[in-house]
Amino acid sequence: MGSRAVRHPVFARLYARASHAMEAEVGPHRDRLLAGLSGAVLEVGAGNGLNFAHYPTGVTRVLAVEPEPYLRNLAREAAARAPCPVDVADGVAERLPADDGTFDAAVASLVLCSVHDPEAAMSELYRVVRPGGELRFYEHVRAESPRLRRVQRTLDATVWPRFTGGCHAHRDTVTAITRAGFSIDRLDGVRVPDTRISVPTSPHVIGSATHP
Template identity: 55%
Template structure:
């Protein structure tokens, strides 16, 4: 199946897009920079990044990455990503598009990066199917995501807060079981590190996080 050219609904979160750069700067000052470096440390070849936002990952792509196709649906965030792409240490092309309908050819990518984005997507199975479509056999999915806590009490708190959280966080859901969704999509998780992202020693409903790598089935040779 080739990349579809039909138009999908536009994604607009104007208020969230205005405040997100400040949210991200605060998170990076308290540890998110190290998380991004960990996520991308082993990335190589041609990468598709879904939901690239302002381009916060761009400075952290290692020299083994030949090209990044950064897909972002929100217009304001996409405009902010363009100067970040120009300053990146590897070639980055910013494209308009949605994770559920990537503007990328079949099997064109060695890796797909999902960084704090699967929590915002309405149709996660479709987005992961698109990630698999654009990956070559044996290609890798690099993921860094908010997830549902493994602590039942904290998970109940997340469910309560999640009644309003998506309205304030650009559609972000606190209760996604991302690792299960990835394996349900046919990927094999090679490694995953769960942790609580604490800021000044304090947790928040979005503290449970995971960073990991999953592989698409098939020969892993380029």
């Protein structure tokens, strides 16, 4: 898909507000996502930069790629307050602005649901991580329950992507990660929000995978 523009002006403003309101619940997941990382990290679809405050001290630099202009500006503000050097760049997951094997790790959080071409995005993440490096992911995924899967499929085919910045509820992201060549080391299921009644994007995974 090349560098197809990502512009969601209404969703971007809503996400910027709602994401802060969710941080009491999501913040600890961001800590788990990033714990123990070190060296150079590429973060794809960084949004308004809410991960930046959670990078551990071993991380020496972050290249944060964000295509949506409103969110990218907010990410630049967040980068100025980050505990490690963060460069924020325009770009899309399907064509990352980075050379082969130049990162010790890549991070995808709440973004693989929204990319236009998941296969191309995964192949790019695989390309930029060095052999032996890792992919960390925190994503909402296809449900286990057939009933919720049906709801997710129906929403994806109708209104959901239009009102959520191109998000898809029914993506099988874990399979996409392994198909790209990564080998999963850790995979934990979590519900967000952690409520008794499910919303279409309740099932999440947090995990890590190695580029063999």
